Amino acid sequence: MSHTTLSLLQGTVDLLILKALQNGPGHGYSVSRFVRERTDGVLQMEDAALYQALHRLEDKGWISSEWGLSENNRRAKYYSLTAAGKRQLREEVSAFTRYAAAIFKVIETT
Amino acid sequence: MRPRGVRRLFAFRSRTRDELRTDIRDEFQFHLDMRVDELMRSGLSEADARAQAAREFGDQQAGAVGCAQHDARIEQRRRLSELAGAIKQDAAIGLRLLGRSPGFAAVAILMLALGIGANTTIFSALDAVLLRPLPYPEPARLVEVFERLENGSRNSVSGGAYLDWKKHSTQFEAIAILDRVTYNLRGNGMPEQLRGIAASHDLLQVLGVGPLLGRGFIEEDDRPGGRNDVVILTEELWRSRFGGDAAILNTSIILDEVSRTVVGILPRGAWLFGEDQFFVPLVLTPGTPRAARSPHWAMVFGRLEPDTTIEGADAELNSIKRQLLSEYPRFKEKWSVGVRSLPELVVGTSRPSLLMLFGAVSLVLLIACANVASLLLARSHQRQREIALRAALGATAGRIVRQVLTESIVLAVLGGAAGLALAFGSVRLLPYVTELIVPGAPAPELDGRVLGFSLALTLLTGLAFGILPALHARRPDLNDTLKDGGKSATAGGQQRAQGTLVIVEVALTVVLLSAAGLLMRSLANTATSDPGFEPSRVLAFDVSLPSATYQTDETRMAFWTALRARVAAVPGVDHTGEGMAVPFSGGGFGEYFFLPGRTGENDVMLGRLNYVSPGYLEALGTRLIAGRLLTEADNVAKGPRVAVINQTAARGLFDASSPIAQTVVVAGQRWQIVGVVADVTDRQLDAARRAFAYVPQSFNPGNYSMVVRTRLDPSSLVTSILREIARLDPGVALANPRALDDAMARSLTPRRTMLTLVGAFASCALTLACIGLYGVMAFSVNIRRREICIRVALGAERAAVVGHILTHGVRLMAAGLVLGTAGALVVARLLSSELYQVSSYDPLVISGTVAVVGTIATVACWMPAWRAAGFDPISSLRNN
Numbered sequence: 001m002s003h004t005t006l007s008l009l010q011g012t013v014d015l016l017i018l019k020a021l022q023n024g025p026g027h028g029y030s031v032s033r034f035v036r037e038r039t040d041g042v043l044q045m046e047d048a049a050l051y052q053a054l055h056r057l058e059d060k061g062w063i064s065s066e067w068g069l070s071e072n073n074r075r076a077k078y079y080s081l082t083a084a085g086k087r088q089l090r091e092e093v094s095a096f097t098r099y100a101a102a103i104f105k106v107i108e109t110t
Numbered sequence: 111m112r113p114r115g116v117r118r119l120f121a122f123r124s125r126t127r128d129e130l131r132t133d134i135r136d137e138f139q140f141h142l143d144m145r146v147d148e149l150m151r152s153g154l155s156e157a158d159a160r161a162q163a164a165r166e167f168g169d170q171q172a173g174a175v176g177c178a179q180h181d182a183r184i185e186q187r188r189r190l191s192e193l194a195g196a197i198k199q200d201a202a203i204g205l206r207l208l209g210r211s212p213g214f215a216a217v218a219i220l221m222l223a224l225g226i227g228a229n230t231t232i233f234s235a236l237d238a239v240l241l242r243p244l245p246y247p248e249p250a251r252l253v254e255v256f257e258r259l260e261n262g263s264r265n266s267v268s269g270g271a272y273l274d275w276k277k278h279s280t281q282f283e284a285i286a287i288l289d290r291v292t293y294n295l296r297g298n299g300m301p302e303q304l305r306g307i308a309a310s311h312d313l314l315q316v317l318g319v320g321p322l323l324g325r326g327f328i329e330e331d332d333r334p335g336g337r338n339d340v341v342i343l344t345e346e347l348w349r350s351r352f353g354g355d356a357a358i359l360n361t362s363i364i365l366d367e368v369s370r371t372v373v374g375i376l377p378r379g380a381w382l383f384g385e386d387q388f389f390v391p392l393v394l395t396p397g398t399p400r401a402a403r404s405p406h407w408a409m410v411f412g413r414l415e416p417d418t419t420i421e422g423a424d425a426e427l428n429s430i431k432r433q434l435l436s437e438y439p440r441f442k443e444k445w446s447v448g449v450r451s452l453p454e455l456v457v458g459t460s461r462p463s464l465l466m467l468f469g470a471v472s473l474v475l476l477i478a479c480a481n482v483a484s485l486l487l488a489r490s491h492q493r494q495r496e497i498a499l500r501a502a503l504g505a506t507a508g509r510i511v512r513q514v515l516t517e518s519i520v521l522a523v524l525g526g527a528a529g530l531a532l533a534f535g536s537v538r539l540l541p542y543v544t545e546l547i548v549p550g551a552p553a554p555e556l557d558g559r560v561l562g563f564s565l566a567l568t569l570l571t572g573l574a575f576g577i578l579p580a581l582h583a584r585r586p587d588l589n590d591t592l593k594d595g596g597k598s599a600t601a602g603g604q605q606r607a608q609g610t611l612v613i614v615e616v617a618l619t620v621v622l623l624s625a626a627g628l629l630m631r632s633l634a635n636t637a638t639s640d641p642g643f644e645p646s647r648v649l650a651f652d653v654s655l656p657s658a659t660y661q662t663d664e665t666r667m668a669f670w671t672a673l674r675a676r677v678a679a680v681p682g683v684d685h686t687g688e689g690m691a692v693p694f695s696g697g698g699f700g701e702y703f704f705l706p707g708r709t710g711e712n713d714v715m716l717g718r719l720n721y722v723s724p725g726y727l728e729a730l731g732t733r734l735i736a737g738r739l740l741t742e743a744d745n746v747a748k749g750p751r752v753a754v755i756n757q758t759a760a761r762g763l764f765d766a767s768s769p770i771a772q773t774v775v776v777a778g779q780r781w782q783i784v785g786v787v788a789d790v791t792d793r794q795l796d797a798a799r800r801a802f803a804y805v806p807q808s809f810n811p812g813n814y815s816m817v818v819r820t821r822l823d824p825s826s827l828v829t830s831i832l833r834e835i836a837r838l839d840p841g842v843a844l845a846n847p848r849a850l851d852d853a854m855a856r857s858l859t860p861r862r863t864m865l866t867l868v869g870a871f872a873s874c875a876l877t878l879a880c881i882g883l884y885g886v887m888a889f890s891v892n893i894r895r896r897e898i899c900i901r902v903a904l905g906a907e908r909a910a911v912v913g914h915i916l917t918h919g920v921r922l923m924a925a926g927l928v929l930g931t932a933g934a935l936v937v938a939r940l941l942s943s944e945l946y947q948v949s950s951y952d953p954l955v956i957s958g959t960v961a962v963v964g965t966i967a968t969v970a971c972w973m974p975a976w977r978a979a980g981f982d983p984i985s986s987l988r989n990n
Contacts, residue, residue, distance in 0.1 A: 028137060029144040047141060047166060048173030051134075052180075059180040067133075070140070077137045 025080035204517030222525025225475035227532030270403030296364035303845030324374030366656030483575035518576025526568030616926025627955035644731030649824035666811035687726030688814035717801030737785030753781035759801035899983035919971030
């Protein structure tokens with residue numbers, strides 16, 4: 001289980017969080033678990049950074065939050081995408097795809 | 111938004127900083143607990159799980175700080191959007207409630223529309239005339255410079271003084287001298303007399319305007335001996351007389367028999383200081399009287415350098431004059447130089463009238479607001495139950511106040527919108543009105559500033575009438591109100607507030623009505639004041655002789671003598687004569703009057719000198735008090751210096767002795783007095799009386815106005831006179847024909863207009879106040895219906911019941927009358943400049959006002975009281 005360096009993830013943390021919330025509201029722990037499980041443990045974010053990112057995204061207006069009760073009756077803060085957030089997710093996905101494709105082209109050719 | 115199966119906690123109102131910190135801590139704690147659970151499920155001990163979870167989490171402190179800085183902003187945004195949502199909700203509720211009582215809404219909106227609309231309209235006039243700066247660049251730097259007499263009053267400028275200022279002053283970017291001229295424009299058919307300005311070449315520089323076509327004046331144009339025969343036309347003249355054809359540039363027109371080349375066209379609105387239609391260069395040839403330091407005939411406008419002040423320029427010019435004192439004539443030793451702001455000059459005279467109108471219309475709005483507040487108070491009494499319910503369900507006092515206030519603002523906005531529509535229509539009519547009060551004023555329009563004023567006024571109005579009901583609604587007595595449905599509530603607070611409002615309304619009405627009364631008496635006094643002559647059946651007109659074809663006194667005298675004889679021969683003419691200062695037209699010369707040798711300060715009078723031909727005073731119909739009038743024998747070149755003076759001069763100079771055959775010094779010359787006439791009106795009927803001297807035309811033959819007394823209708827003579835003038839000289843025009851009784855009636859128009867407007871506002875105020883009083887009385891009667899019925903049932907006389915109610919209303923009214931009278935006396939002091947021959951404390955006006963308001967208000971009180979007396983106690987008590 002390797003941890004990617006923080007600096008590489010700076011630009012993609014937002015993307016991962018927005019994607020995690022795409023299918024519905026979730027709390028911070030569920031986002032962390034989503035990323036861990038979907039990447040089979042390759043990518044693991046430092047949780048403190050994750051929560052800072054969540055609050056930053058809320059400040060930007062891409063996600064909104066609401067306090068609720070979790071499955072086991074604990075008080076938890078749930079996040080969900082706003083309309084602007086959905087647009088932002090689309091843009092970031094397409095930007096990252098183009099970026100990755102370009103890098104691929106460079107390293108593929110020998 | 112919420113995940114399925116999750117219950118939503120109540121939304122918290124708004125979080126403090128500590129609460130936000132706790133939230134972050136809780137959020138982190140939840141994450142850690144979940145991770146610990148998961149790790150324990152996969153086999154770790156609790157201690158190990160906690161350690162690993164903490165390790166994975168990272169620096170909690172730093173994380174909390176990072177989150178907190180975003181949270182503050184998020185919370186702020188949340189609070190704002192909540193507030194906006196609440197206000198929107200209140201506004202929607204307000205609109206709905208208004209819709210449910212359309213009668214109340216209609217009345218309130220109408221009253222508000224009247225008040226706000228009238229205010230906006232008057233403000234637009236104020237804005238156009240007083241507040242909108244002159245359309246010149248940096249108008250604050252424009253000044254007028256003039257010579258000051260010893261007593262500080264303003265005098266015209268001499269050419270020599272202007273040249274001194276121009277040569278030695280450093281504080282002016284540009285300084286120009288100008289004079290009004292009248293020239294005859296030769297064209298196809300009849301010549302036309304035009305007013306224009308002769309100015310030095312830098313006038314346009316002073317104003318900061320450029321030509322529409324062609325060029326302005328250059329230095330060449332006003333140089334003595336240079337090419338001075340150029341002219342600049344205004345756009346209005348160019349379009350009306352010359353068809354707006356650009357080909358006119360560099361062609362010639364004939365003004366006063368001099369051919370002048372048109373070199374430029376000045377755009378519309380560039381010249382704001384009169385009806386002048388053309389500009390010619392003013393040439394000051396050294397050695398001529400025009401360039402000397404006396405006589406005084408000109409105006410001087412200047413534009414100050416960017417960082418100089420009026421005081422600085424004033425000081426510098428005065429020091430220049432002191433340094434050059436030896437070159438000035440002796441009698442000007444104590445004279446000085448004055449500098450004053452040009453925009454102030456334009457605006458200053460109209461300010462009092464407009465401010466008075468604005469004050470009047472503001473009072474009307476205040477009364478309208480008081481009425482709406484009163485209505486709202488009555489309504490809030492009806493809504494007591496609903497408000498108590500809200501409070502019981504948890505609405506805080508602040509929330510209730512905000513809601514009631516929002517409803518009031520919604521009402522105000524609706525009223526304001528209606529008022530703006532009203533203003534839109536009346537602003538169209540306004541130029542006619544402002545023209546009557548302030549001739550030459552720019553047309554008012556609903557520009558940004560006026561609309562902004564209207565909006566601010568609307569909001570202020572809403573707050574003003576909303577605050578009282580809102581404060582009243584704040585603390586409903588929940589228990590009592592909910593218990594018996596609010597029926598027994600005595601509405602004491604509302605009634606007291608309404609009572610106060612009524613007193614204020616009545617007081618304001620008294621103030622307005624008494625102001626109107628004072629203006630009415632002033633108008634009546636002005637209209638009936640004695641003009642000193644017989645104005646009916648007199649025709650007056652102006653003739654200006656071109657200097658090119660009438661270069662000597664002899665030729666000019668010959669023209670006037672001949673014209674006088676010819677006009678006298680026209681059938682129907684009784685008397686004819688010329689004068690330089692005809693009543694209601696201005697003109698004449700301001701000069702010092704004193705007896706020879708008596709030049710002390712108290713012995714010198716400032717009066718007017720009028721050069722007149724024989725027959726002038728007879729044609730006007732002046733009353734001869736002593737001695738004789740001027741004759742043809744007096745009117746010869748190098749003839750005796752004789753004068754006829756008026757009563758003011760006679761009383762001022764000669765206490766008891768007869769002035770006849772005595773000598774008076776006017777304009778530095780000795781004149782022998784041959785006659786005394788009654789005072790004749792100069793420019794206006796309500797102006798202060800001035801000393802006048804009438805001396806023969808032969809001493810200053812120039813441009814004159816002729817007056818013709820006739821048995822016929824004065825305007826019917828114009829054609830015949832035109833013929834006579836054309837026979838004498840086809841290049842000379844007859845200008846400005848007017849019947850003097852028309853001119854006199856027209857001079858009353860500003861007063862009449864002002865009175866009409868203020869009177870209209872006062873009537874509005876009276877109507878509104880009476881509606882208010884009636885409403886308050888009706889409300890009071892309604893509230894106390896049960897009590898009244900019980901009294902009657904217990905045997906009280908109906909008359910006593912009615913009397914009891916009436917007394918309450920009359921007491922309110924009386925308090926208002928007293929307060930209003932005091933207010934009226936204060937306001938009348940402010941009006942004193944507009945009044946004529948009526949004291950500010952005129953008892954007739956005050957008692958009349960009190961009587962009118964008192965009577966009408968008593969009737970307004972009496973009607974509900976009468977209805978109350980007719981209550982059937984049995985059925986009323988049964989129905990409850």
